[in-house]
Amino acid sequence: MTRSDIQLIPVRYAYADEAAEHPSLEPRFNLEFQPIGIRQIRDGYLYLFHSDAPDILHEYEVKDGGAVTKRLWQGNEAAQDQRTGTPDTPAIVVPRRGHVDVFFSSTQLTAKKCSMLMRWEDYRKQVMQRVSLSGYCPINGKPQLLSKASLESLLTHPDTQSVPMDGKPHLRSWYWAQNTLDAGSEPFAHRLAAYDLDHAYLVVDDFMGHIDDLLDAWAIVDTNHNAWLEAEDARYYPARFISDLIRLDDERVAELARAFSEQVEDEDAKVLFEKVAQGSRDQHARLKELVEDFPEYQQSARKVAGPSTYSYMPSDHERVTRMRDVAKALATELGMSQREVLSIVESMSDYQSNLVEGSDFGGEQGIADLVKLDEMNAYLKQAQQHLSTFSDEKRRIVIDIKSLLATFYLHGHLYDREKEDSYMALLKMDNALITVLTESAQASGDFSFLKQFYFEEIGHQHLILLDLKPEIIPGSLKDLIDGLKAIMNARQAPAAYKEWVQLVEQSPHLQFPSLSEGAAAQLSHHLAQLDIAGRLAVFELVQAADAADLHGRLKQVFEQMDPGLRAHIFENQRLYQIDLKISDADSLTRHESLVKEIERLAKLREEVLNQENRLQQRHSEASTRDRRRYKVEYDEQIRALRAQREELTS
Structure with a gap:
């Protein structure tokens, strides 16, 4: 050099x-x-x-x-x-x-x-x-x-x-x-x-x-995933339905126990099945293993007292001992005897066998008589491998989006809110990322990341609706976040839209950008996509509130909100210019009593409808002579019930 x-x-x-x-x-x-x-x-x-x-x-x-x-x-x-x-x-x-x-x-x-x-x-x-x-x-x-x-x-x-x-x-x-x-x-x-x-x-x-590569990847994988499901619709979903029908796992054990408890006539047996249904997931998993092992256990146990005693091998003894030990331990936990546990296991095992293989005694066909189970299971195994390819690819895409999300919003300050094309580029990418995260959360049922990232601690993700004032420039990024936190903590109860506007205008760090029609539409979409996770976060707060009256519970909900959730509510107020206020205790007490009265009347109306339906059913089932005999009495009762129903409705 x-x-x-x-x-x-x-x-x-x-x-x-x-x-x-x-x-x-x-x-x-x-x-x-x-x-x-x-x-x-x-x-x-x-x-x-x-x-x-x-x-x-x-x-x-x-x-x-x-x-x-x-x-x-x-x-x-x-x-x-x-x-x-x-x-x-x-x-x-x-x-x-x-x-x-x-x-x-x-x-x-x-x-x-x-x-x-x-x-x-x-x-x-x-x-x-x-x-x-x-x-x-x-x-x-x-x-x-x-x-x-x-x-x-x-x-x-x-x-x-x-x-x-x-x-x-x-x-x-x-x-x-x-x-x-x-x-x-x-x-x-x-x-x-x-x-x-x-x-x-x-x-x-x-x-x-x-970010661009991840969004392109998601679009392609999701398109292929949906296209595969559509192409295999006639084959995959029936196979899945049959597989789920004969599947035996801890959830299925609980379902079977509930079904048996509802169908058996013997009251003692009903109580036993209810105990099993109310057991823990671990207990259901162990019971499932007992059900699966029962046919072999039964064969080994029969050798002890039957003509095949000479063929009772050490493996048979080990199988019988293990089965009875597990059943005894489970019986102790469930509050029943070993014999009762084994009886329940036998009932479930017989049910599964009849479901799959049919019943020689009753002449009933099983699923195996109607479906080639080996071919179906081979197809499902291959299908699951294909679906795993899509789900694994999606999982890695989402992991990287989550890793990059905070940096994305940090870089968002480089998009000029005063230039529509610049601001729109940011908002469109923001909505594309939230779409992926929301679709992933809906597929898995896990909204924890969305709730944590958008509704807990304040971060740059909560500044997408705001612009920076020049005064922030000499300061630090922490000053910017602290400034937004101060605004969110300035009100200990819901406030009018203009109060929030005033707080922002007084801030040395933040200001509202002017919103074009396109930017407002993108921000509306942003808020709508986060609505499901936001409702879950609010619902958890409502459940945790324990004040005696409605006014106190609503106040608790707002006081215990994380700043991120307050920011989300503020963003909705800003975009839609909505005022929020908790009514005084007397007003809420009146509202609460009205709600309770409406609920009481609705319940009473439902009872009247049910009674009317029962009378009509009995009337339709009665003989012609009985109908004529009791016609006057029936008509009077129906008229009275309908009058009562109309009064409740009005």
């Missing part, structure tokens, strides 16, 4: 088909969806500060796999979004000392946001990537800097192929990258001749590139 400066040619961390291994590589994010490799940079914009001039922001437009055009921002204010300066050397050339802070964006930052990066040092530290230049040489390398030889062995390109949208379970390699295929020249083509010995390949974080 001969020069005092160095040319930096950008490449990027990206999902790849195999991981890039090199001492200089330090990906910022620990991700699971796919290995992290090195790809050529996307078209976009690279923002750079050098430690020699930390108040000067260099902006480079990046195209053609690494070709750059430079614009320069200087001073505290970037007054306009017209980049009118003359481009200088078409390359990133900086002094070979100190460090650079870099940030890559697929979209151009507005003048306002460039100014924010220049002035807000704490935010800059959080979102920009620091790379040391001092002492770089191709042999020893430096973190995030690669030599030409190293990059040649690490650079990877997606295979071009048709995206599988036909429901096939096999997801081809690079399926998630088909919308971001590499184009243009290789990075090596962009080094300047004068810097042939004095250049390095700068590996930048492409955060939004990860």
Whole structure:
């Protein structure tokens, strides 16, 4: 190396088909969806500060796999979004000392946001990537800097192929990258001749590139998943239904016990089955094992007293002993005898056998007589493997989205609320991410992440509806979050919309952006998608409230709300301009008494309807002579009941 400066040619961390291994590589994010490799940079914009001039922001437009055009921002204010300066050397050339802070964006930052990066040092530290230049040489390398030889062995390109949208379970390699295929020249083509010995390949974080790949991957996997289910509908769902019907697990044991308790006539047996139904999941699991083992146990037990005693082997003794020991332990827990447990096990075992194999005694066919169970089970095994491919892929996508979500909202401050296209880009991506998380939560029934992330502690995710005031710039990110917390904690009860507006206007940190029709629609969608998880969070608070009267319980609910849930309610009030207020205790007492009276009248009306239906049923079942005989009495009762019903209805 001969020069005092160095040319930096950008490449990027990206999902790849195999991981890039090199001492200089330090990906910022620990991700699971796919290995992290090195790809050529996307078209976009690279923002750079050098430690020699930390108040000067260099902006480079990046195209053609690494070709750059430079614009320069200087001073505290970037007054306009017209980049009118003359481009200088078409390359990133900086002094070979100190460090650079870099940030890559697929979209151009507005003048306002460039100014924010220049002035807000704490935010800059959080979102920009620091790379040391001092002492770089191709042999020893430096973190995030690669030599030409190293990059040649690490650079990877997606295979071009048709995206599988036909429901096939096999997801081809690079399926998630088909919308971001590499184009243009290789990075090596962009080094300047004068810097042939004095250049390095700068590996930048492409955060939004990860997000784009994850959203594309989800769309493809979900489309294939649904297409497969649709294509297999006539075969898969009947097979699943039959399989579930004959399946024996801890839940099925509880269902059978409840069914037996309702159907048996013997009161003692009914009590025993009810005890089993009310048992724990662990007890049901052990009972299920006893039911499965019962046929072999029965064969071994019969050898003891029957003509086959000579064939009673040690294995038979071990089987009988184990069965009776487990039954005895379970009997003690359930409050019954060993004999009673074994009797219940025998009843369930016989039921399962008759269900599957049929009954020779009753001449009834079983499922095995109607369905080729071996073929069905083989098909279901293969189907489950296909479905596991989809579910595992979705699981990894969701894991990475959860890992990146906080950073996404932190980067959200770089999207200018005053520019509709910029704000809309943020809101659309926000809604796309919430859609994936909501669909995943609905599929699993687990809303815990959504409740924790959006409705507990305050974070940057709660600032998507707000804009920053210039006064925040000298401060820290913590000041920003603390400012929102202070607003959320300023009211210990629901407040009018204008009260919240006043609190925000008085804040030194936050302000309301003006909302276009499109932005308002996106924010409405954002709030609607979080509605299910929000209702669950409120319901948990309502259940926990223990005040004696309704007024006290409502007050408790609001007081015990986490700030994130308060922020969600505030966002709804802001968007829809709704006032919220807890009525005084006397009003709520009147409302509560009215509700109770309505419930009482509704219950009474239902009883009248049931009584009328019973009379009509008895009348229809009676003989013609009896109908004539009791017609007058019947008509009078019906008229009285209908009059009572009309009175209750009115």
